Amino acid sequence: MTTYTQKRILVIFTGGTVAGNVAKSNVSQNVKSDPNSFMSILNNSVNIVKKNWNIEINPSITELFNVDSSNIQPENWTALIKEIQKEYDNFDAFIILHGTNTMGYTAAALSFALENINKPVIITGAQVPLGYLGTDAITNLVNSLRLAVWGYHEVKGVMSVFGSKIISGTRVKKGTDFDYDPFKAFQTGSLGQIGRFMRIDKPALKKHVSYLSKFKPLAIQSRVLSIKKEFNTKSISSLTEFPGMQVETFQSLVENNNIEAFIFRSFGAGDPSSHLFSAFEYLKKKKIPIIVTTQAPSGISSFQVNETGQYLKKHDLAIPAHDMSIESMTTKLGWLLAQKLNYEQIKIKMLEDLHGEINVENELI
Numbered sequence: 001m002t003t004y005t006q007k008r009i010l011v012i013f014t015g016g017t018v019a020g021n022v023a024k025s026n027v028s029q030n031v032k033s034d035p036n037s038f039m040s041i042l043n044n045s046v047n048i049v050k051k052n053w054n055i056e057i058n059p060s061i062t063e064l065f066n067v068d069s070s071n072i073q074p075e076n077w078t079a080l081i082k083e084i085q086k087e088y089d090n091f092d093a094f095i096i097l098h099g100t101n102t103m104g105y106t107a108a109a110l111s112f113a114l115e116n117i118n119k120p121v122i123i124t125g126a127q128v129p130l131g132y133l134g135t136d137a138i139t140n141l142v143n144s145l146r147l148a149v150w151g152y153h154e155v156k157g158v159m160s161v162f163g164s165k166i167i168s169g170t171r172v173k174k175g176t177d178f179d180y181d182p183f184k185a186f187q188t189g190s191l192g193q194i195g196r197f198m199r200i201d202k203p204a205l206k207k208h209v210s211y212l213s214k215f216k217p218l219a220i221q222s223r224v225l226s227i228k229k230e231f232n233t234k235s236i237s238s239l240t241e242f243p244g245m246q247v248e249t250f251q252s253l254v255e256n257n258n259i260e261a262f263i264f265r266s267f268g269a270g271d272p273s274s275h276l277f278s279a280f281e282y283l284k285k286k287k288i289p290i291i292v293t294t295q296a297p298s299g300i301s302s303f304q305v306n307e308t309g310q311y312l313k314k315h316d317l318a319i320p321a322h323d324m325s326i327e328s329m330t331t332k333l334g335w336l337l338a339q340k341l342n343y344e345q346i347k348i349k350m351l352e353d354l355h356g357e358i359n360v361e362n363e364l365i
Contacts, residue, residue, distance in 0.1 A: 085225060
């Protein structure tokens with residue numbers, strides 16, 4: 001008599017392209033999907049997994065909200081975190097159906113908030129909605145299910161499964177609106193590939209899992225789950241530098257819009273124009289943190305390459321983003337602001353590698 005391993009999977013439905021939240025088109029009908037549409041896909045796959053892997057899956061699905069992901073707000077992240085916390089003891093893994101536009105932000109937010117989670121939280125979606133010709137919704141959902149019950153490696157924590165990619169939650173970056181493989185790991189964070197076979201990068205996965213017990217033991221039950229679920233992104237201003245940018249912009253935002261922190265996409269390797277130094281000095285005096293990243297798509301902001309970046313470092317005027325993605329640095333900063341950390345604490349925490357979001361390297365020039 002065959003003994004089956006029991007796995008309880010909760011699919012959390014949030015809308016997005018996968019559910020048909022797309023603009024009407026002249027070349028395809030407008031099809032909306034509800035949670036029941038996805039349950040039929042799961043039920044078809046459950047029997048195959050049971051036969052091939054001796055794993056009996058009991059899937060459930062809940063609709064938490066149904067929005068285009070461009071409309072996702074921090075309140076939605078908090079709702080997702082609360083749902084996982086509420087159902088933590090009832091399920092072995094969680095799959096989140098999410099739109100692609102803000103998937104990187106949600107993945108990063110959940111990574112920081114679910115500090116010591118001991119179960120997989122897999123975020124997926126689709127480029128082509130369920131019910132449309134050429135949909136990738138079925139493949140992405142089934143592949144997420146495969147990873148959620150994968151028994152050959154220690155799979156836990158927040159990650160994305162999309163196309164052929166498995167990516168750590170703090171490194172999810174959307175690169176295109178067209179390809180079936182639109183996401184890539186930003187700089188680092190690739191955990192493996194999934195197709196006919198699953199290829200897991202064992203050292204990368206081990207590192208990903210190690211962060212989950214960095215400060216507290218892994219949560220076997222919800223009562224020991226360490227969660228900080230609030231985000232204050234409304235107090236952040238995110239700016240892109242350009243030649244001739246007004247130095248008064250920063251002070252105006254602070255005094256007129258109650259901005260408490262900045263993200264600044266600068267030139268080079270975090271090398272702003274020197275005419276903006278007075279703005280940086282003003283922010284330091286006001287104890288308002290500013291994170292400086294680069295406009296280069298795959299660049300690293302280190303304050304070690306050019307003179308203006310070195311000036312920021314020498315006078316302690318800003319925090320270098322190093323290789324953090326814009327999604328991770330934004331959600332991380334909002335997460336720290338919500339915890340009421342002071343200026344010095346934020347400076348330290350932004351440079352601390354909490355969940356694989358940052359590699360601080362000293363370059364030798």
